[in-house]
Amino acid sequence: MQIYEDYKEHADFLTIYVREAHPTDEWQMKSNLKDKDDVCYAQPKTLEQRLVIANDFTKRFKFPLPFGIDDMSNAANDAYAAWPERLYIIDESGHIAYRGGMGPFNYNPAEVREWLAARYGAVKHEALKPSADAAPASTKSADSGAEAPKPSAPSTPASASAPAPLPASK
Amino acid sequence: MKRFWKWTAGILGVLLVAAFIGLSVMAGSPKDAYGMVRYALPHMHRGTLKVGSDAPDARIVALDGVSRFHIRERTHERPLVLVFGSFT
Secondary structure (H helix, E strand, O other): HHHHHHHHHOOOOEEEEEOOOOOOOEEEEEEHHHHOOOOOOOOOHHHHHHHHHHHHHHHHHOOOOEEEEEEOOOOOHHHOOOOOEEEEEEEOOOEEEEEEEOOOOOOHHHHHHHHHHHHHHHEEEEEEEOOOOOOOOOOOOOOOOOOOOOOOOOOOOHHHHHOOOOOOOO | HHHHHHHHHHHHHHHHHHHHHHHHHHHOOOOHHHHHHHHHOOOOOOOHHHHHOOOOOHHHHHOOOOEEEEHHHHHHOOEEEEEEEEOO
């Protein structure tokens, strides 16, 4: 989330909720149990069930990033090979500018920060916590086999662009 | 010939056990190794997208469950950072 705070004036962010990674009826992790993080959900079978979990997540963590939910066809997940977690940057021309590795082992928000920093300048923090970076759930930053970020020159001045609207909500 | 098949089956069995033990160590426990093989590996894909590929579009549902929007609607003016994940 720290990356979002640091670069939201320059780039848009969108979190997309995809199928659960460790639901109670599949491969549940001990760290998700009720006496720990209390994240105990079965794999959603309907969009309504996904909505309940996504809303619990955003409310529980006061998650500030724009948020959307992959529908039950898993179209976004399939198109981006996103499960269980993954990061991408799409540039203004609609092309993939950065493709992160497959999570959790190659999920590396630091590479996103590096890409943004190369374009818009680094934002320094006295004590930047790694876990504070953009992560939708329990994610691990690890050594990455992902492609190194290769930012290109912006085609539009960042200062001239307007922020994108949040996902519509009522 | 019978001896050959005996050895082959034995070696395959040892390799399978070794693979399962290795996976259990990596995943944390035999139960986690089973979970990884049964539930995670079938869904994990490297994908075909590369840097420079056209970003695919997909329809996304807003948190209210009613509104819909497309990923590509948000890619015109500034870079878009996509963060995929789930709660658990």
